[in-house]
Amino acid sequence: FTVLALESSADDTCAAVVTSSRQILSNVVVKQHDLHEGFGGIHPTVAIEAHQRNMPGAVRRALENAKLTMQDIDGIAFTRGPGIGGCLSVGSNAAKCLAAALNKPLIGVHHMQAHALTPLLTAPADRIPEFPFITLLISGGHTLLLLATSQTSFDVLATTADESVGRSFDKVARLLGLSWGTRGPGAALEDFCRRDIASVPDVGSFPVPMAGKLAFSYSCLHSSIERYLAGTQGPLTEGHRVALARAFQDAAARQLCEKLTLGLERLSLRNINPRHVVVSGGVASNLFLRTRLRAALDVYSPDVRIELVFPPLELCTDNAVMIGWAAMHRFTSGDYDDYSIDLRAKWDISTISDANSCASR
Ligand code: ATP
Ligand code: FE
Numbered sequence: 001f002t003v004l005a006l007e008s009s010a011d012d013t014c015a016a017v018v019t020s021s022r023q024i025l026s027n028v029v030v031k032q033h034d035l036h037e038g039f040g041g042i043h044p045t046v047a048i049e050a051h052q053r054n055m056p057g058a059v060r061r062a063l064e065n066a067k068l069t070m071q072d073i074d075g076i077a078f079t080r081g082p083g084i085g086g087c088l089s090v091g092s093n094a095a096k097c098l099a100a101a102l103n104k105p106l107i108g109v110h111h112m113q114a115h116a117l118t119p120l121l122t123a124p125a126d127r128i129p130e131f132p133f134i135t136l137l138i139s140g141g142h143t144l145l146l147l148a149t150s151q152t153s154f155d156v157l158a159t160t161a162d163e164s165v166g167r168s169f170d171k172v173a174r175l176l177g178l179s180w181g182t183r184g185p186g187a188a189l190e191d192f193c194r195r196d197i198a199s200v201p202d203v204g205s206f207p208v209p210m211a212g213k214l215a216f217s218y219s220c221l222h223s224s225i226e227r228y229l230a231g232t233q234g235p236l237t238e239g240h241r242v243a244l245a246r247a248f249q250d251a252a253a254r255q256l257c258e259k260l261t262l263g264l265e266r267l268s269l270r271n272i273n274p275r276h277v278v279v280s281g282g283v284a285s286n287l288f289l290r291t292r293l294r295a296a297l298d299v300y301s302p303d304v305r306i307e308l309v310f311p312p313l314e315l316c317t318d319n320a321v322m323i324g325w326a327a328m329h330r331f332t333s334g335d336y337d338d339y340s341i342d343l344r345a346k347w348d349i350s351t352i353s354d355a356n357s358c359a360s361r
Contacts, residue, residue: 001331004062004073004098005324006055008091009083009111010140011035011042013054015062016320017073020328022121026065027314027321030054037180041170042140044084051090059094062320070102075336077327080108081344082141088343096339105336107327111318112137112349114326115280116148118311121325129276129309134267136260136293139281140166143216144349145263147272151329152353157263161210162219165252166283171222172248175229176241184317190286193246200243203228206251208258214266216259221251253289257296264300276307285316330356 002025007014011032017025032050036042063069078095081088092108099106116135120128134157137144143165145158163171166186173185173192181188206224209217225248229236236244260277267274279293290310297306315321330336335356344355 001074001328002068002072003075003077003324003327003331004059004070005077005109005320005327006059006091006095007079007111007318007320007323008051008055008087009079009081010087010318011047011050012318013051013058014318014320014323015055015058016324017062017066017068018121018321018324018328020332024121024321025068026062027319028058028061028065029314029319030058031182031184033180033182033184042084044086047084048086048090051087055090055094059098070098073102073104075105075107075327075331077107077109077324077331079111079114079323080341081111081347083111083345085343085345088345092343096341100339105331106339106341107330107335108337108341109323109326110347110349110352110355111323112139112142112144112281113152113154113352114322115139116146116154116278117151117326118280118315118322119278119309121321122311122315123309127307127309129278129307132272132274133276133278134260134263134274135278135280136256136284137281138165138256138279138283140164140170142281143218145214145216145259146349147267147274148278151326152356154349154352156350157266158214158216158259160216160218162217163222165216165218165256166281168218168222168252169283172225172245175222175225176245184282186282187285189245189249190288192242193249193288195238195242197239197242200239200246203240203243203247205247208251208255212262214259214262216255218252218255221248221255249286249288253286253292256289257292260293261296261300264306274306276309278309280311280316282317284310285313
């Protein structure tokens with residue numbers, strides 16, 4: 001089964017072709033970072049206009065790169081939500097019109113479910129995560145610790161009380177005056193931490209909020225950086241800024257590690273001991289974090305190895321490959337959506353099964 005998938009929930013315009021035999025035939029991502037840098041975050045109107053400009057070309061290239069025509073496509077998937085309503089509507093309308101005109105089946109996908117299921121497509125055949133697995137979804141809009149018991153069933157173990165970890169990377173990158181580069185603010189901050197500086201001042205470390213609670217909080221972390229900067233006189237040296245960036249990244253990672261371990265402990269009390277931890281979403285591309293998470297799991301479970309599974313770097317941030325793949329089990333079982341399907345700009349991941357039932361289409 002060959003799926004053409006479209007994704008336009010935030011600032012990247014994406015189109016891709018994937019197959020039920022786990023082949024990625026094309027993956028087109030048109031980034032818009034340069035358009036939003038001046039606004040300090042995604043500007044909805046600018047993003048919508050860019051999706052409108054870029055989506056037709058992205059679809060054309062996805063087909064060309066896959067060396068296929070529309071006749072070879074068996075079904076069309078798109079991101080139904082969550083995301084910015086106007087942005088979602090660009091991909092959704094394109095997908096619905098293509099499907100209706102060509103009489104192809106259509107499926108609308110939950111964006112965070114797609115982030116979570118990506119490793120089921122990309123992991124080597126002998127290391128595919130098995131249900132139930134625990135998943136940490138860390139992106140621009142979400143910080144979620146979930147228990148995944150099937151492709152459509154996710155129990156929320158922890159979410160953020162305020163802002164997402166990705167957004168705090170974005171804000172701190174801006175506070176430190178970093179230029180976004182081609183990979184965006186979060187990756188710019190990670191690169192900045194890696195700067196080779198002979199000696200950096202000691203800026204102390206920032207605590208993990210809500211100790212012992214299964215909940216994330218990132219707004220106090222970025223406020224601490226803001227307060228630190230407000231309390232210093234004159235512009236900081238580069239070494240001082242690097243030290244601050246590293247202290248931030250360290251605290252951000254420490255929080256994810258502590259809450260993941262706490263989640264595993266709580267599940268273990270219920271006799272649920274997942275063998276796999278799937279970490280996905282844009283922040284999962286952070287290599288410092290990957291190392292920290294591995295170390296935390298080894299400390300938590302020194303005797304029985306818990307596998308830590310990430311998508312490849314380019315599939316951590318938004319892409320349409322994950323959307324096509326997350327729709328695959330429904331395409332192959334003939335569970336399609338109507339062409340009149342609505343969008344869900346807000347959509348709780350624990351309600352996917354209800355939303356996919358016939359009554360709610
Ligand atoms: P959501 O998936 O919640 O709807 P989104 O789709 O906008 O949000 P993603 O594309 O999944 O988010 O991830 C983007 C986020 O990941 C941004 O906040 C970005 O700064 C962050 N990010 C990307 N690369 C890195 C990195 N190397 N280190 C830290 N953060 C990163
Ligand atoms: Fe995303």
